[in-house]
């Protein structure tokens with residue numbers, strides 16, 4: 001049995017979840033469900049990033065005790081489990097004792113390797129970014145380009161991490177695909193960033209009076225870990241890196257990570273600093289980093305000031321979890337930017353889910369009731385359907401393996417369309433009058449095609465998948481891809497009409 005460990009980035013809890021978070025969670029969920037259906041032993045980790053100045057200040061603004069503030073905000077992210085139907089196995093919170101213990105452990109390993117040293121940092125510090133900004137990155141007026149504010153000049157004592165020492169090793173790992181970065185364009189982007197000059201050492205801590213909310217540096221209470229060691233280490237602390245005995249088993253079994261799923265804005269930290277940290281601490285490197293893009297809203301960047309921030313909760317309440325999952329996976333290019341528009345949401349829902357998919361299920365089940373007394377007819381060899389189906393299954397798997405969930409959805413809709421076209425070509429209602437003996441064979445082919453559709457949908461729309469399989473009398477208890485072989489549907493099983501899967505939205 002293969003193991004498969006996937007992590008998402010941990011969400012920063014200074015605001016409520018938005019559609020971009022939903023995209024990453026749903027992608028992660030589909031990928032891990034796919035691996036479960038393949039028979040892999042899966043661990044899916046997500047969580048929240050709860051330290052830093054911005055959170056400290058946001059809590060003060062709300063006049064809340066800081067732990068209570070992060071508890072409240074973290075819960076909004078934990079609640080997405082139900083809202084988006086996520087089957088994650090672990091939820092790591094950086095303010096937890098387990099995590100802090102692990103962050104200290106990796107710091108100590110790096111320190112013992114001689115890779116952490118004390119130095120003075122002087123630079124332009126933007127509070128909004130929570131980071132120093134190099135002179136060359138300031139805009140024409142000397143402001144932070146993101147926040148349009150003049151940064152403070154800060155000089156302070158920091159610990160630094162000797163990232164430069166690992167620059168060549170990191171470059172080699174990326175070039176050789178030992179650390180696979182997908183899509184390819186992001187791999188090149190990272191290699192360009194490393195360039196000939198290589199990666200520079202990074203500030204690794206802040207004085208406690210500047211960063212009052214974080215993890216203390218081991219053996220130096222005056223310093224607090226900067227975001228790198230605090231946040232990136234979640235990928236090991238969340239599976240028991242610092243634990244002992246039985247609690248350490250998950251780490252032993254699942255590390256190294258198979259996929260870190262992240263947004264394009266944080267690639268350089270994951271493919272640079274994090275890899276350097278692991279090399280320093282003597283830990284194995286993750287196998288892959290999958291990078292997704294951003295979601296715009298009605299063609300524009302989402303922002304509070306434009307008032308176009310899409311709240312995934314509202315859509316789920318109105319149209320259902322599966323409609324949201326389908327839109328994010330099918331409509332947003334998996335590894336690129338995409339747009340969320342209300343009009344398109346309704347179009348996709350009505351044309352693909354309500355019409356193509358819903359109608360196919362409905363037609364096949366109704367015809368089976370009408371022409372075959374509601375029972376699965378005798379098995380066939382699948383001529384006319386089977387070959388195309390098997391090609392689709394291969395294309396679907398290939399899409400999942402190369403991080404193309406949109407591609408997998410397109411293959412699936414292709415199978416649905418194949419079914420609809422087969423009905424239109426064969427016209428079972430006409431045959432029923434003239435040569436009724438030919439109808440059962442056609443319906444068996446269609447029911448078996450629907451079984452394939454039900455199984456293939458399981459990583460994408462898990463509820464719909466079970467509903468389809470139940471309606472055609474197929475087993476829906478433990479859905480595995482290896483049951484994608486012709487003829488598993490047994491003659492005589494009862495087919496049962498159920499409520500419409502996706503009722504059309506009229507607005």
Ligand SMILES: [Zn+2]
Pocket residue numbers: 126127128129130144145146147148
């Ligand atoms: Zn800034």
